[in-house]
Amino acid sequence: MAETQGEAEFRRLRTPRAAAVAGVVFGVLFASSIVLLHTALPAAAASPWLRDQSQIMIALVLAPFAGIAFLWLLGEVRDRYGELENRFFATVCLGSGLLFLAMMFVSMALAGGLLAVSRRSTAPQAELVDFGREVMLHVDNLYGVRMAAVFMISLGTIWLRTGLMPRWLAITTYLLALALLVVVNFSPWVTLVFPAWVVVINAYILAVDRARSGHPD
Numbered sequence: 001m002a003e004t005q006g007e008a009e010f011r012r013l014r015t016p017r018a019a020a021v022a023g024v025v026f027g028v029l030f031a032s033s034i035v036l037l038h039t040a041l042p043a044a045a046a047s048p049w050l051r052d053q054s055q056i057m058i059a060l061v062l063a064p065f066a067g068i069a070f071l072w073l074l075g076e077v078r079d080r081y082g083e084l085e086n087r088f089f090a091t092v093c094l095g096s097g098l099l100f101l102a103m104m105f106v107s108m109a110l111a112g113g114l115l116a117v118s119r120r121s122t123a124p125q126a127e128l129v130d131f132g133r134e135v136m137l138h139v140d141n142l143y144g145v146r147m148a149a150v151f152m153i154s155l156g157t158i159w160l161r162t163g164l165m166p167r168w169l170a171i172t173t174y175l176l177a178l179a180l181l182v183v184v185n186f187s188p189w190v191t192l193v194f195p196a197w198v199v200v201i202n203a204y205i206l207a208v209d210r211a212r213s214g215h216p217d
Contacts, residue, residue: 022072023202027195029066030104033059034191037111041133056115063108067101073198074098077155080164080205089154096150100194103144107136140191145180148194152177169204173197 040055074097078090114132156173159165176197183190 021202021206022069022076023198024206026066026069026073027199027202029062029069031192031195031199033062033066033108034195036062037108038189041111041129053115056111060108060112060115063104067105070097070101073202089158093151093154093158096147096154100144100147100151103139103147107139107144110136110139141185141187145191145194149177149180152180152194152197165201169201173201 036055036059040053040059074094077093110132114128117128152173156170156177159170159173160167176193180190180193
């Protein structure tokens with residue numbers, strides 16, 4: 001009787017079904033925030049500070065939800081390879097993913113800070129814009145993008161060694177990740193490679209899972 005009560009009190013947690021679409025949600029929200037942010041920022045310090053303040057505000061609102069979706073994505077990734085998990089690659093994957101998320105939040109916080117300061121008419125806006133843009137580009141394109149590349153490489157290695165994903169998809173992941181590691185480009189659009197990859201990978205996973213559920217063994 002005691003065992004029956006214990007079984008009723010403690011149940012094994014299962015991964016929420018919504019975790020399967022977390023990658024798509026992250027990719028859409030993160031890409032949208034990047035596009036909104038960088039199309040509103042000036043191309044040079046001498047340009048007007050903002051083309052559209054509402055775009056900045058929308059980007060700042062979307063970014064935290066993109067981060068939450070990315071955390072769900074990390075959980076879904078770990079749940080997918082389950083008992084096949086290797087502690088070395090799992091640590092690299094989780095660590096690089098969390099560092100990428102931190103870089104994303106730092107970049108967005110910088111944008112929010114600059115937006116607040118720009119509303120003060122006495123602030124030296126040209127110097128603030130130049131400094132803020134450079135710091136944001138360094139955070140995004142030197143650190144954030146490379147952490148995203150390490151995340152991709154670790155996942156690609158897990159896929160190759162476990163066979164959880166097709167070989168061609170793992171190799172494509174390697175190529176994209178190496179490009180992000182090697183290419184030094186301060187264009188804000190380079191950052192969009194990572195969310196685009198996440199959307200494609202998760203769309204493939206959703207399609208495969210739906211096909212398996214429709215044709216059970």
